[in-house]
Amino acid sequence: MLKTDLCVIGAGSGGLSVAAGAAQMGASVVLIEGHRMGGDCLNYGCVPSKALLAAGKAAQAVRAGGPGVEGSAPSVDFAAARRHVTDTIAAIAPHDSQERFEGLGVTVIRDWARFTGPDTLQAGGQTIRARRFVIATGSRPLVPPIEGIDATPYLTNETIFDLREPPGHLLIIGGGPIGLEMAQAHRRLGSSVTVIEGGTALGREDPEAAALVLERLRAEGIEIVENTQARRVGGRTGGIEVEVAGGTIFVGTHLLVAVGRSPALDRLDLDRAHVRRSETGIDTDDNLRSRTNRRVYAVGDAAGRGQFTHLAGYHAGQVVRSALFSLPARVRDDHIPRVTYTQPELAQVGLTESQAREKFGGRMQVLRVAMDGNDRALAEGTTRGFLKVMEVGGRPVGATLVGAGAGEQIALWSMMIANKMKMGALAATVMPYPTMAELSKRAASAYFSPKLFDNHLIKTVVRAIQRWIP
Ligand SMILES: Cc1cc2nc3c(=O)[nH]c(=O)nc-3n(C[C@H](O)[C@H](O)[C@H](O)COP(=O)(O)OP(=O)(O)OC[C@H]3O[C@@H](n4cnc5c(N)ncnc54)[C@H](O)[C@@H]3O)c2cc1C
Numbered sequence: 001m002l003k004t005d006l007c008v009i010g011a012g013s014g015g016l017s018v019a020a021g022a023a024q025m026g027a028s029v030v031l032i033e034g035h036r037m038g039g040d041c042l043n044y045g046c047v048p049s050k051a052l053l054a055a056g057k058a059a060q061a062v063r064a065g066g067p068g069v070e071g072s073a074p075s076v077d078f079a080a081a082r083r084h085v086t087d088t089i090a091a092i093a094p095h096d097s098q099e100r101f102e103g104l105g106v107t108v109i110r111d112w113a114r115f116t117g118p119d120t121l122q123a124g125g126q127t128i129r130a131r132r133f134v135i136a137t138g139s140r141p142l143v144p145p146i147e148g149i150d151a152t153p154y155l156t157n158e159t160i161f162d163l164r165e166p167p168g169h170l171l172i173i174g175g176g177p178i179g180l181e182m183a184q185a186h187r188r189l190g191s192s193v194t195v196i197e198g199g200t201a202l203g204r205e206d207p208e209a210a211a212l213v214l215e216r217l218r219a220e221g222i223e224i225v226e227n228t229q230a231r232r233v234g235g236r237t238g239g240i241e242v243e244v245a246g247g248t249i250f251v252g253t254h255l256l257v258a259v260g261r262s263p264a265l266d267r268l269d270l271d272r273a274h275v276r277r278s279e280t281g282i283d284t285d286d287n288l289r290s291r292t293n294r295r296v297y298a299v300g301d302a303a304g305r306g307q308f309t310h311l312a313g314y315h316a317g318q319v320v321r322s323a324l325f326s327l328p329a330r331v332r333d334d335h336i337p338r339v340t341y342t343q344p345e346l347a348q349v350g351l352t353e354s355q356a357r358e359k360f361g362g363r364m365q366v367l368r369v370a371m372d373g374n375d376r377a378l379a380e381g382t383t384r385g386f387l388k389v390m391e392v393g394g395r396p397v398g399a400t401l402v403g404a405g406a407g408e409q410i411a412l413w414s415m416m417i418a419n420k421m422k423m424g425a426l427a428a429t430v431m432p433y434p435t436m437a438e439l440s441k442r443a444a445s446a447y448f449s450p451k452l453f454d455n456h457l458i459k460t461v462v463r464a465i466q467r468w469i470p
């Protein structure tokens with residue numbers, strides 16, 4: 001019997017952050033991982049996908065050329081691109097390793113954990129009794145019950161990065177962030193790509209911003225069919241068929257299934273711990289605490305409140321605060337950004353325009369700045385894109401950015417919204433010239449300009465003062 005203050009199940013983005021934080025603050029911590037340290041983000045998610053996208057971006061830069069440089073067909077070394085993926089994972093892995101966590105004083109057990117009671121679980125041949133448990137087991141690719149799927153070879157995010165040869169023609173079911181990031185990376189590295197999307201591709205995003213991304217993907221030669229449900233799949237690697245509603249058959253060499261993810265909870269024997277599930281994950285209150293077993297918390301994808309590494313990290317901070325200090329930790333979600341790392345990038349924080357309109361009606365105004373008015377964008381030749389800021393009562397309630405560097409620039413709006421800052425804070429900030437960051441400053445100017453420049457009273461006062469001063 002191992003007794004501990006905190007037992008964390010899952011060593012991915014959320015679990016590792018909880019374990020590191022709690023151990024460094026003096027709690028005894030047991031961390032249990034059934035598969036790879038680092039979880040999905042490091043091994044099968046964010047890291048390999050961004051590394052492959054970077055390789056695709058390099059190929060595209062050659063293909064497209066640039067100011068004064070004519071484009072030419074790139075010579076793509078797929079094995080080298082794949083090496084970049086594994087090297088990037090290897091470079092980050094020590095940070096998430098068993099050795100590092102043991103160095104922090106954490107007891108690491110490599111096994112699948114399952115509850116045996118409300119305050120006990122079993123892993124690695126041991127029973128662990130803990131004051132508090134944190135379920136950080138992440139999510140798994142959802143495989144829809146499409147006819148023929150069991151008999152057809154398909155890839156998911158867990159296997160696509162293992163391909164040794166570029167797919168000749170990659171068929172992708174699902175036009176969400178996974179589907180589209182993989183579509184662009186593979187297209188740029190030389191594959192033909194068809195995306196089959198049941199609804200609207202990037203359907204959660206601002207439609208105007210999503211349209212810019214889709215336009216670019218299509219211009220690069222990716223076939224994207226929307227409002228088309230995959231109904232049946234068949235064939236074998238090299239000759240895969242996807243039949244859609246209406247009877248059309250798409251033919252390719254490989255199939256990627258990217259239709260969403262479901263929480264990984266089935267191995268846990270939750271019933272034994274009296275931990276109830278919700279539709280999307282563990283049923284938790286605003287402290288991320290199970291409503292049915294107060295010893296148990298959930299973070300990250302397992303909490304069913306969104307699927308992002310930075311969200312898992314935010315959850316971890318809140319849980320450490322609550323579990324170690326018994327402080328209330330109401331989680332928010334209005335300040336959590338998200339970025340789709342296609343080129344152009346699409347970034348969102350807070351409410352989209354339509355959500356803000358629905359919530360605030362006429363009290364909300366949209367401040368819009370186009371990238372083609374930004375001097376740096378003109379110099380770089382990256383003028384497609386825009387920033388939209390949804391403002392209510394002098395404060396941003398949402399921001400949408402599409403274009404080069406959108407993921408970096410959204411950070412400013414995340415800070416504004418997280419800290420409920422007013423537009424004046426941005427107006428008082430001096431941005432270096434020429435940078436894309438000036439785009440955000442322009443949004444603040446767009447807010448203040450009418451108040452200053454279209455104001456009859458100000459004009460009258462200025463004229464009066466000018467008449468009086470020597
Ligand atoms: C292709 C792809 C690209 C992505 N890109 C991004 C991105 O760019 N930015 C971003 O923010 N997010 C991205 N995500 C999402 C991100 O990867 C997840 O939101 C994040 O990994 C969630 O962290 P987590 O700690 O909840 O779960 P995970 O990182 O999945 O970790 C859970 C861990 O728990 C272990 N586990 C499960 N059950 C048990 C058990 N019973 N006992 C012991 N161990 C167990 C698993 O083996 C796993 O290691 C991407 C996801 C995918 C699939």
Ligand SMILES: NC(=O)c1ccc[n+]([C@@H]2O[C@H](COP(=O)([O-])OP(=O)(O)OC[C@H]3O[C@@H](n4cnc5c(N)ncnc54)[C@H](O)[C@@H]3O)[C@@H](O)[C@H]2O)c1
Binds near residue numbers: 196259260
């Ligand atoms: N850049 C990032 O931060 C990033 C990147 C990748 C993944 N993620 C996370 O992972 C999550 C999962 O991503 P995802 O793209 O798998 O899921 P998703 O839910 O975002 O998109 C899946 C898409 O598949 C479509 N679909 C479902 N069934 C279908 C069918 N039978 N035929 C055709 N289309 C069908 C849906 O309409 C939807 O548009 C994301 O929501 C995100 O939180 C984040």
